[in-house]
Amino acid sequence: MIPTILAVSLLIFVIFSVIPGSFTSSLIADGKGRNDPKVVEQMNKEFGLDKPVYQRFGSYVVNLVQLDLGQSFRTRQPVTHMLLERAWPTMKLAIAAMTIAILIGVPLGFVAALKPGSLLDAATMIAAVSGLSLPQFWLGLLAMYVFALTLGWLPSFGYGDGGIRNLILPAVTLSVAPLALLARTTRAAVLDVMSADFIRTARSKGMNAYRLVTWHLMRNALVLIITTVGLQFGSLMGQAVVIEKLFSWPGLGSLLVDSVSMRDIPVVQGAILMIVLWFLIINTVVDVLYAVIDPRISHG
Amino acid sequence: MRLRFNLLFGGAICLIILTLGVFAPLFVHHDPILDANLMNAELPPNADFWFGTDSQGRDVFSRVLYGSRVSLTVGIVSQLINSCIGLLFGISAGYIGGRWDEFVSGLTNVMLSIPSLIFALAIMAILGPGLGSLLIALGLTNWSWTCRIARSSALSLKSQGYVQAAKTLGYSDIRIMITQILPNMIGPILVIGTLGMGDAILAEAALSYLGLGIRPPFPSWGSMLTDARELIAVAPWAAIFPGIAIFLTVLGLNLFGDGLRDYLDPHMRTRKA
Numbered sequence: 001m002i003p004t005i006l007a008v009s010l011l012i013f014v015i016f017s018v019i020p021g022s023f024t025s026s027l028i029a030d031g032k033g034r035n036d037p038k039v040v041e042q043m044n045k046e047f048g049l050d051k052p053v054y055q056r057f058g059s060y061v062v063n064l065v066q067l068d069l070g071q072s073f074r075t076r077q078p079v080t081h082m083l084l085e086r087a088w089p090t091m092k093l094a095i096a097a098m099t100i101a102i103l104i105g106v107p108l109g110f111v112a113a114l115k116p117g118s119l120l121d122a123a124t125m126i127a128a129v130s131g132l133s134l135p136q137f138w139l140g141l142l143a144m145y146v147f148a149l150t151l152g153w154l155p156s157f158g159y160g161d162g163g164i165r166n167l168i169l170p171a172v173t174l175s176v177a178p179l180a181l182l183a184r185t186t187r188a189a190v191l192d193v194m195s196a197d198f199i200r201t202a203r204s205k206g207m208n209a210y211r212l213v214t215w216h217l218m219r220n221a222l223v224l225i226i227t228t229v230g231l232q233f234g235s236l237m238g239q240a241v242v243i244e245k246l247f248s249w250p251g252l253g254s255l256l257v258d259s260v261s262m263r264d265i266p267v268v269q270g271a272i273l274m275i276v277l278w279f280l281i282i283n284t285v286v287d288v289l290y291a292v293i294d295p296r297i298s299h300g
Numbered sequence: 301m302r303l304r305f306n307l308l309f310g311g312a313i314c315l316i317i318l319t320l321g322v323f324a325p326l327f328v329h330h331d332p333i334l335d336a337n338l339m340n341a342e343l344p345p346n347a348d349f350w351f352g353t354d355s356q357g358r359d360v361f362s363r364v365l366y367g368s369r370v371s372l373t374v375g376i377v378s379q380l381i382n383s384c385i386g387l388l389f390g391i392s393a394g395y396i397g398g399r400w401d402e403f404v405s406g407l408t409n410v411m412l413s414i415p416s417l418i419f420a421l422a423i424m425a426i427l428g429p430g431l432g433s434l435l436i437a438l439g440l441t442n443w444s445w446t447c448r449i450a451r452s453s454a455l456s457l458k459s460q461g462y463v464q465a466a467k468t469l470g471y472s473d474i475r476i477m478i479t480q481i482l483p484n485m486i487g488p489i490l491v492i493g494t495l496g497m498g499d500a501i502l503a504e505a506a507l508s509y510l511g512l513g514i515r516p517p518f519p520s521w522g523s524m525l526t527d528a529r530e531l532i533a534v535a536p537w538a539a540i541f542p543g544i545a546i547f548l549t550v551l552g553l554n555l556f557g558d559g560l561r562d563y564l565d566p567h568m569r570t571r572k573a
Contacts, residue, residue, distance in 0.1 A: 003406075007410045008410055008414060016423060055335065114504060129558070130547075132550075132551040133553075135522075135525075139543075140549075142539070142543070144532065145533070234412075234415040234416075235417070238417030239422065241418065245510060256418070257512075260421060261511065261512070263425065283413075
């Protein structure tokens with residue numbers, strides 16, 4: 001995990017530093033005439049951009065180890081501070097969305113797999129492929145129109161007092177794609193396990209169908225389901241950026257988008273690093289969970 | 301039955317949308333950009349404006365048709381770039397092995413740990429908005445799966461008899477990689493490519509929606525939705541139709557990709573994972 005984090009920070013640093021064009025000039029240009037060279041020089045000095053690239057990368061890594069991500073070009077606040085302020089809303093949104101996806105998607109895929117080829121199975125799979133093909137922010141826009149503007153049941157945007165009412169629309173919107181994928185994966189995993197030899201053996205020994213399903217099947221399908229959940233967190237974080245912007249949710253994603261349009265590079269770097277870090281932590285947890293569910297894996 | 305259905309239905313949707321996009325001028329009778337007329341602003345769908353009009357009185361129908369050109373270009377070109385990068389890295393890593401293989405595998409892991417939409421966002425931040433930047437940003441960020449598949453098939457094909465035979469005949473490594481190894485993995489690569497096109501179209505819509513992709517007034521489904529958000533209460537049709545267009549296109553590609561996969565390999569059921 002540590003080498004990956006280092007590699008990612010190097011990659012992000014390279015993308016933002018080696019590419020031609022000065023950030024300072026684009027920062028103060030605003031499309032109006034030429035820049036005053038003195039101002040550019042002064043700002044470069046202030047942000048340490050006058051030093052050679054390798055020195056900058058050196059101090060970037062040293063600061064990173066001390067959890068110092070530098071200072072925002074715009075607000076002059078420490079980036080770490082800005083990120084921590086925004087972290088909780090995003091975490092809340094991501095966890096809520098993934099919980100909805102698991103609670104609905106897994107049972108749906110499970111039920112569909114029990115009677116493959118049935119009407120329910122077909123309907124679930126059509127819904128799943130549709131869910132994967134939808135632009136989620138569009139669905140969010142429509143949900144906003146129906147539930148907030150037309151029916152007035154829920155607030156249309158913002159964080160409110162942090163309560164659940166403001167969370168419902170963004171979380172449900174964000175859950176659609178992982179939900180659809182989980183339903184598909186669960187169905188495939190259960191079908192796969194059902195055709196395995198040990199299930200046939202258990203059946204022929206007269207094992208109760210209910211126990212069979214809940215224990216043997218679930219335990220074996222769980223590995224695939226958990227992998228999907230871990231991997232899906234990545235694209236969930238990506239989609240969260242758009243959904244946060246749509247619902248004016250004060251999380252990391254909207255901070256990232258705002259910083260990108262203002263070219264506030266330290267904040268962009270920091271926000272991306274933080275999102276990658278979360279993703280890696282979640283996948284490490286997933287690896288640990290494998291070994292708990294299926295002890296064979298820890299030996300492999 | 302279902303197998304054929306996916307392939308045919310998905311393919312049909314893709315073909316129809318491609319035709320509508322390529323021959324857009326034949327189907328519309330309003331210019332998507334120039335025919336702005338505030339007298340016609342926010343009209344609901346009617347006989348003249350089939351999908352209604354937007355805040356500046358432009359025809360939503362013609363903007364949706366012209367917008368498909370952006371989405372299809374982005375989907376096809378960026379996915380071609382991705383496939384080329386993935387194949388180049390994957391085949392060479394699997395075939396050559398050693399240090400190069402370790403480097404490529406490491407790079408792939410790093411790529412996989414950055415959510416691709418966020419990576420693309422970062423690249424757009426540097427390159428600035430526009431079609432060219434979109435093609436680069438989306439073409440550089442989604443090749444990891446192609447690379448993985450290409451690497452593992454190259455690895456297993458390497459020890460096959462006919463590859464060994466080609467070696468004995470004195471074929472150069474590059475010739476073996478292109479003529480012996482590449483053709484044998486084209487099926488799965490096509491499947492990933494088709495599904496990836498759908499992802500690229502969704503990503504383009506999201507980036508344009510955020511104001512980082514195609515800039516107005518040029519019609520793109522994503523940027524049309526940015527405008528539509530402001531007037532969702534008065535002109536919902538301006539939001540509904542571009543969204544349906546994205547949905548149908550991506551659905552067509554996903555169905556076609558799924559169908560293609562089932563057709564090529566009935567045993568490979570799970571998607572990507």
